[in-house]
Amino acid sequence: MHTKLLSTVVNTVNMGIIVVDTNAKILLWNQWITNHTGISEHDVIGCDLTTAFNEPVSPALIKAINNTLSYGLPTVLSNALHKSPLPLYSQLNNKNEHTLMLQSITVSYLAYQNNKTACMIQVIDASTSLKREKMLRSHSESLKREAITDSLTGIYNRRFFDDHFKLSIHNAIRHKQCMSVFLIDIDYFKQYNDNYGHLLGDKTLKAVALALKQQLARASDMIARYGGEEFVMIFPNFCYEQSVHFTERLIKAVYDLAIPHDLAPPHYRVTISIGTCSGLPSQNEDILDLADAALYEAKQQGRNRSVCKNLDETSTLCQN
């Protein structure tokens, strides 16, 4: 009665159980394994484990079984390092690489009556937990993306800039390479918002962000929304002369958008002012303060222009 009950349990349990003797010959093969191989216990009892399946068994599992039988120590095969050690399928009628079941396997040593020993292989279907993990991970990736993106303009936000800036300074110092920082501000933006309303203000911010972003040519270059109507760009390995030319392109790109702005003389369209600082930075991050000072100068000098500072020569070039 008891044996029958145990046998029923073994064949009902929702996991695979295979028991092999000290010569790796199969002693037990439960219904779950049959369900996922299409091979019945009757056909494999007494067979070698490696030949019981019509496909190969992973060498890592064979080694684990040998170790367990030799030393009596249990072994685990995690799904992270072994996807599918046994040729088991989730859907038997559709055997292909995609239906090969992801497994977590435990190999245990069994000592039973009269000093007999054997090895039990327990198999758990890891697909569901992996699917759940994948879902959680993609969720976490999208949250991470959101956390560093400015929701209005779709470019990076201040939080991302702060981290990226420190890293860029560090890299520039380490590789002894110059870098350029651009601070960009939309001219008379408060007046624009007051005159045209916040909805149009937001639309303009988006358009300017996009126009600026389109000027970026290298994967290493970064643009972020610095605050309100201010943007920041960091270009590694980009020297003073290059930055002077580049600011011209930025100013033209925004000017060419031709967004009307009745309160912005003399062009009466949306324009930007830029302050840049280029050169080999020092640890105290003054390159950003100098770019900010340059932006202030550009505003003072009449807007729609850039002021470029060179860290190496502390020279300043103004252009409009």
Add this chain to the structure above:
Amino acid sequence: MILTDLQLDALAEVFNIGAGKAAASISEIVNDEVQLSVPSIEFKPSCLINADALTLNANKFGTVRQDFHGIFDATALLMFSENSALEIVREMMNSNLSLDELAEFEQDAMCEIGNIIINACLATMADMLSMRLDCSLPSYSIISSNEIVTEITHNTVQEYTLLLNVIFTSVKRQTEGRLVLLLTSASIANLIQRIDQFLAGI
């Protein structure tokens, strides 16, 4: 109870052979060269274990635990600082995720790696000292250094501790961990006897 230098040397050699076997197994699994060594071994009453030497100044440990029974009653704890443990796994899995994001199934990988190291060391010891070991399945947990120090120094059953430094070297990094064996005095007596038989047989 003490172990002489000769006995400790013999044990260190046994564990180094085990570590070599574990390294070969892990290298095979991850398809990349991994080296393992046990440069030092220390034997002390559990209550006298130096907390700093044990905890490597880390706050949290990824710990793989297995219990052994038979003529040798012991608890084996393989400890890497939490960050090192997860970095090892991340490297093994070629993962670019941040440490916070390493998921449960990736921690299973650490359980497997720990299991390989503990099994290889203990199996080599059993083999060379002609012992038979019964052993529980490995479990992986993250525990604080306080918890681990308290567990070891307040252990009144397993009064002795074998503390081994484990150096795990992969292509990218070298990581130091601890393999702790907590033993009852009866197990130590058996162990000493087996080591002496082994030494006499050389």
